[in-house]
Every structure is written in structure tokens, then in C-alpha cells.
Amino acid sequence: MTCPHEGARLEALRKLDLLDTPPSEAFDRITRMAAQMFNLPVAAVSLTDSDRQWFKSRVGVDHWSIPRLQAPCGAVAETAEFVVIPDLLEDPGYRDSHLARNGVRFYAGAPLTTRDGHALGAMCVLGTAPRQITQSERAMLSDLAAMVMSQIELQHALGRIDPISGLPNRNQYIDDFSDLERDRPRGEERLAMLVHLASAEQLANAARVMGSTYVDGLVAEALRSFRVAFGAGTKMYHVAATQFLVLVAPDMALAECHARVDAWLQGRDARSTSRFVTTPAVGIAPFVVGATEALDVLRIAQGAVHDAYAGGMQVAVHSSAQDAAYQRRFTLLTEFGTALEARNQLRLVYQPRIDLATGACVGAEALLRWCHPELGGISPGEFMPIVEQTSMARPATAWVVDAALRQLRAWQEAGLALTLSVNVAAPNLLEPDFAAGIAAQLHRHGVPPGRLELEITESAAMGNQAAADRTLAALHAVGVRIAIDDFGTGYSSLSYLQSIPAHVVKIDQGFVRGIDTDERKRVLVSAMVSLSHDLGYRVVAEGVETEAAAALVRAAGCDEAQGWLYARALEPAQFAEWHAERTACVPAIGNAGPSHPY
Known part of the structure; x- marks a missing residue:
């Protein structure tokens, strides 16, 4: 075995x-x-x-x-x-x-x-x-x-000395770190630094134009000046093409280390021939001898470098809180794939949409929920932005659409003529077969295309406009409805809104919450409703939580509303019970469906 x-x-x-x-x-x-x-x-x-x-x-x-x-x-x-x-x-x-x-x-x-x-x-x-x-x-x-x-x-193995810089390489660093743990007092506080001489994009551009010898010269120039700045007590390792790791001398405190790095960067900016095409960044990683592994020191230093680039800085010190956040993000990302295959972690809940003219429920928005067996409930606001940036965006949307269509079929068999909206990620609009896949799922579940509404954000549609246009046109041809979600928070390109084959505009809840006390919000909502109606869209107000807000969005001309005033997101059984009670309160509508042609 x-x-x-x-x-x-x-x-x-x-x-x-x-x-x-x-x-x-x-x-x-x-x-x-x-x-x-x-x-x-x-x-x-x-x-x-x-x-x-x-x-x-x-x-x-x-x-x-x-x-x-x-x-x-x-x-x-x-x-x-x-x-x-x-x-x-x-x-x-x-x-x-x-x-x-x-x-x-x-x-x-x-x-x-x-x-x-x-x-x-x-x-x-x-x-x-x-x-x-x-x-x-x-x-x-x-x-x-x-x-x-x-x-x-x-x-x-690759050896222990980098042939370009003459510095010990990553393998030697790992061995030397073991010696450090043996030779230095356990619990001693030390500093490591990871120096990036250029961002990944800058490095690629420079190598493409100037060739590898330019990169070699960049490394040699930086090492000479860095040795002068930090002295002989500092141990340096060449761990990647334009990256070197530094174990700072044991007697150097964080403040002094930071000051020397700042001075080195300023001096480099004054004399380096590469200062116009590269931006270095340094990540400082405090660690405790005997309590941190060699590769963990390298990892947290790498994280500090990314923090520096992300914050527009040249130096960043490792933050344990930020590291924990990245660790959790990575955990969620790796665990989400398992959740897609499991039967009991992911589920959909449904928030009703109300026709403001009649008070009837005309549809719902499907919202994804994740209950991890160990981490418990995880907010979609935490995991979906991560998922949408990876290759899992496609299977995630496929899972949600499949579950939503099963629910639509169940409502259909129960005599409920409702429309269900599903959020679509930006990467989905770049899939050449996305519309065909949606059509196949509709056919498999036996659901009329007009009962499914796909919500996209303005920024998603504008990210790669040519590809998005093709996908949206194909979805329109299939017969599904298109909604522009979070209207007012994205690009709001009027020329693009004129051409997008959408049916619904959903005004972001940020404009609706507090509308009863904010005159500017009332003016903005009124203008967005008027513009949307002029372009032929039906308008939904999200985040309606009070009767006053409902009255104001109704007065502004909104066609539908969605929010806690009517119901929070409901489990399927709760939704059925809520819908029955709602229908009883609106006898003139009953189950005849909405007052507009969906």
C-alpha cells in the first residue's frame, strides 16, 4: 500500500x-x-x-x-x-x-x-x-x-551560492536559520527584512526591454549600497531574481533598522540609475528565535512587502493582525472549493421584492450563505470578493444558478409566478460560453427564461466592455432578464447605460438608507429614477428599512422595493410562509402575478 x-x-x-x-x-x-x-x-x-x-x-x-x-x-x-x-x-x-x-x-x-x-x-x-x-x-x-x-x-540541488550576486541562496538561508536557533538564546527577538528591488510589473517591463543583464546590474548595485548601509553584522541571502532576505544583527532595534532602510532608500533614489523605472519596497519581519520557522519568517516578510506596495509605501513592518486576515482569506479560499462539493455547507436564502404600486411580492433575490463546519457562518461580504477574484467564480455562480433554478421550479409547481434574481461576478461575463450554460440550466430545470434575472454591477460590465457586451447580448437573446445592481456606485457611464440590454436598475442601499433625513439623497434618488425610466428600465430601491423610506422612494417613482421593512433574507420554508401571509394581505393580487410584464 x-x-x-x-x-x-x-x-x-x-x-x-x-x-x-x-x-x-x-x-x-x-x-x-x-x-x-x-x-x-x-x-x-x-x-x-x-x-x-x-x-x-x-x-x-x-x-x-x-x-x-x-x-x-x-x-x-x-x-x-x-x-x-x-x-x-x-x-x-x-x-x-x-x-x-x-x-x-x-x-x-x-x-x-x-x-x-x-x-x-x-x-x-x-x-x-x-x-x-x-x-x-x-x-x-x-x-x-x-x-x-x-x-x-x-x-x-541548485547549490548554496547564487552565481549572479555571490550571496547565499534560499537553501543556505534555511540551514543557517537552523544554526541560528541552535546557537542563539531561545526567545531572543530578531529582525528580518525582505527587499524587493522592483514590483513584478516593473521587473517584467525592464527585463523585456533591457534584457536579463539589466536585472543583474540592478541587483549588484543594490547589494553594494546595502552592505554599506547595514555593515558586516548583517547576513544577506539572494532568495529570488530581484529579492534578497536580510537577517539583521542581533543588537539592532526596530527603530534603528527602519531608519537605516529609509536612509538607504533615499540614497538609492539620489544615485541609482534605475530609480526612474523601478520602485523598491522593504518588508520588516520581527520574529522570536525558537518560536518561528525559517519559511514563516520569509512568508511574513513577503507579506509586509505586499503591504508596502498596496499602501503606496516603500517600507512596511509586519502586522500580525493583517497577517491573520490574509491567513483567514486564504483559508476561506481553499475551503470554498470543498464547500461547493459538500451537500450541507452552502445554501440560498431569499429576500422578497415588493411592487410599490400594489404591495404584492413579485420576486426575490437569491443570497448565498455559507456555514463552515468549524468556522461557523461566514458572511458573503467576506468570502465572495475573494472567490470572485479566482477561478472559482465560475463554479460558484454555476452552483448558485442551479440552486436558484431548483427553487424557481418548486415555486412554479406551487403556482407562484415569481422572478428570482441572482448575482453574477465580473469573471462570468468574460466566459465565452456563459450564456449557453445558463440556457442549458434553464432547459434542464424547465424554467421559463423570463423568470430568471441576473444582477451585474456597473463596474463588472465596464471591466472588459467588449467581452461583457457579447455576453450580455447573448443572455438577452436567451430571454433572461438583466439587472444593473448597486446603481450609482460604479462607473455610471451614461453612454453605456444607454446601450446595455438591461431591464432593471437597482438603486444601491447607500442612497436609500437615511433618505428620510437627507435631502441630498432624496434628490439623487429622484434623479436616478427619472434617468432610469427615461432609458426604459424598471427601478428597484434596495435597503428600504422604514415606512418613511418606502413612502419617499415610492414618491420618487421607484417601481419596487427590497429591504428589512418587508423581510430579511428568508429560508425557503420561511419564504413560503411569509409569501402566503403577504398574499392574504393583498387579496386583489393573489397569485395572479406582478402588475408588470416579467
Whole structure:
């Protein structure tokens, strides 16, 4: 049985390009040492391939490989743990193995483990007679395995020194950080800095125009000046093309470090030849020796750099609160994919829309809710902006539309002639087959296209206008209704509003809440309603929470209203009960449907 991460383990093995390579004295020396130390006839550096054990080095063995099936080295690779079999003939798992049939009775193997925790195989010793192993022998074999891994790193890793800058690289930083934890007092507060010499876009533009030698010169120039600014007590590592990590001297406080960085940046701006085409940024990451991993220090420093660029600054200090927020965002993003596949995490709730002329409910807006099994309820205002920026925007919208159409079909069978609106993300408008997918879902659920309304924001429609225009035209041809959501908060391009094939404008709740006490809001709402009507749109006021607000938007000419005055977002059963009570209060309308042609 292979381990759950077998694919990643095999990938790590093959990246090292060790399999089927010629013998190496460096490995053979260790293997001979193992056989001599244990006084055993067989020793090997055994690498576990998908179906075989291949020997990079061997003593006392004529062949280069044996089948992986029932090979003890395979168990070492699968578990990444030390394996000892005192007598193969007494072990039910190995008594019929290839080794046992060839006279092997004793086996001991220490894992050859990469930095990422993948076991490539084993440093193993074998004997023809049963025996036990002492703790000192176990430690000795583990040390030999570590020596083998050191040889693998030396011969097949990228090395430890960057050839352009001459600085130690990321691999060396990780090793040095381990030494730091061993040599410095546990709990000591230290500083690390990540220096970006250019943003990703600037780097791409400069390399495209000037070539890689320009980037090399940029690095060399920055390192010379940085060494002068921070002195010999600072350890620097070249961790990416135009990024270097700095471990600040232990006696330097945050204020002094920040001041020196500021001075270095100012001096660089005064003398650097690249100052007109690149903008450096520095992220400062405080950490505690023994409490933070090497790669976590690099990660939080990277986050501080992004904070600097996002805030228009050149220097930013790591914020634990901001880091926690980014960690949560990443968690939500990774967990949302699981939620889409689960049956009990995502659901739709429905907020009614009311015809202001009749008081009847003419439709509803479908709103997505997520109840995570561990995090609990998560607001769509928190997770949807994240989802919409990723490839999950498409499956998320597909899930919502499918669930909404199932509800529409249920209402249809119950005799309710309602329209249901669904929010659509900007990336959906860039999908060339989005309209076709909506048409297929409508057909599958047996719902008339005019009962589905897709809400888009002005900014989503204007983001890539040519692609959005094609998608909206195709949706219009399918027969679904289009609503412009959050009207007044986006581009509000009058020329675009004139051409968009929409049916409804939804005035953002920010203009409606407080309208009874704000004369400017009343004027704005009245103007937006008049403009929308002149362009042929039906107008919905969102965020109506009081009778006074309802009266004012009705007086301004709004056709429909939506908000807590009428109902909060309701579960399907609650909506059915609410709708029945509402219909009883508006007997003239009953179930005959809305007063306008949907």
C-alpha cells in the first residue's frame, strides 16, 4: 500500500535525477562504511521508484534493482521512518519476499528524507542471520543516511551560492536559520527584512526591454549600497531574481533598522540609475528565535512587502493582525472549493421584492450563505470578493444558478409566478460560453427564461466592455432578464447605460438608507429614477428599512422595493410562509402575478 503523498514523493525523487545514473564514489564510500560498521555482508543506498528498489550504491549485491513489492525499503519510503526486521523468515509480511528467498534474514533501514519530508528510500544494511539492533547502531545508520542526503544535495540541488550576486541562496538561508536557533538564546527577538528591488510589473517591463543583464546590474548595485548601509553584522541571502532576505544583527532595534532602510532608500533614489523605472519596497519581519520557522519568517516578510506596495509605501513592518486576515482569506479560499462539493455547507436564502404600486411580492433575490463546519457562518461580504477574484467564480455562480433554478421550479409547481434574481461576478461575463450554460440550466430545470434575472454591477460590465457586451447580448437573446445592481456606485457611464440590454436598475442601499433625513439623497434618488425610466428600465430601491423610506422612494417613482421593512433574507420554508401571509394581505393580487410584464 502506497502512502497518500506517493505522487509528490515520486516527483521529488525524479526531480533529483538520481535514478539509473552511474556509480559515484561519494556514495560508495558511505555504503562501504555502513557494511564495515555493522559487520554485515550487504549494504545499499536504495531509492524507491514506483515499482522497484534501485540501488544508487551497493555492497554485496550483484544486481542494480529488485521489485518494490515486499521490499522493506519500500516501507521506509512509505512511512519515512526507521525500519528494523530482526528476522525476515519470522515476519509474515516478508517471509515470502524476494530478499528472504535469496537468504536475507536481517534488515535495518534509515529513511533518506528531503527537506520537504519526502522519503526517497533508505540507507540500509542486510545480513544472512537474524540479529537485533542497538540504539547506538540505530543512531549510526541514521547519521549515514544524513550523509547520503548531504551528498545528494551537494551533487543535485541548485547549490548554496547564487552565481549572479555571490550571496547565499534560499537553501543556505534555511540551514543557517537552523544554526541560528541552535546557537542563539531561545526567545531572543530578531529582525528580518525582505527587499524587493522592483514590483513584478516593473521587473517584467525592464527585463523585456533591457534584457536579463539589466536585472543583474540592478541587483549588484543594490547589494553594494546595502552592505554599506547595514555593515558586516548583517547576513544577506539572494532568495529570488530581484529579492534578497536580510537577517539583521542581533543588537539592532526596530527603530534603528527602519531608519537605516529609509536612509538607504533615499540614497538609492539620489544615485541609482534605475530609480526612474523601478520602485523598491522593504518588508520588516520581527520574529522570536525558537518560536518561528525559517519559511514563516520569509512568508511574513513577503507579506509586509505586499503591504508596502498596496499602501503606496516603500517600507512596511509586519502586522500580525493583517497577517491573520490574509491567513483567514486564504483559508476561506481553499475551503470554498470543498464547500461547493459538500451537500450541507452552502445554501440560498431569499429576500422578497415588493411592487410599490400594489404591495404584492413579485420576486426575490437569491443570497448565498455559507456555514463552515468549524468556522461557523461566514458572511458573503467576506468570502465572495475573494472567490470572485479566482477561478472559482465560475463554479460558484454555476452552483448558485442551479440552486436558484431548483427553487424557481418548486415555486412554479406551487403556482407562484415569481422572478428570482441572482448575482453574477465580473469573471462570468468574460466566459465565452456563459450564456449557453445558463440556457442549458434553464432547459434542464424547465424554467421559463423570463423568470430568471441576473444582477451585474456597473463596474463588472465596464471591466472588459467588449467581452461583457457579447455576453450580455447573448443572455438577452436567451430571454433572461438583466439587472444593473448597486446603481450609482460604479462607473455610471451614461453612454453605456444607454446601450446595455438591461431591464432593471437597482438603486444601491447607500442612497436609500437615511433618505428620510437627507435631502441630498432624496434628490439623487429622484434623479436616478427619472434617468432610469427615461432609458426604459424598471427601478428597484434596495435597503428600504422604514415606512418613511418606502413612502419617499415610492414618491420618487421607484417601481419596487427590497429591504428589512418587508423581510430579511428568508429560508425557503420561511419564504413560503411569509409569501402566503403577504398574499392574504393583498387579496386583489393573489397569485395572479406582478402588475408588470416579467
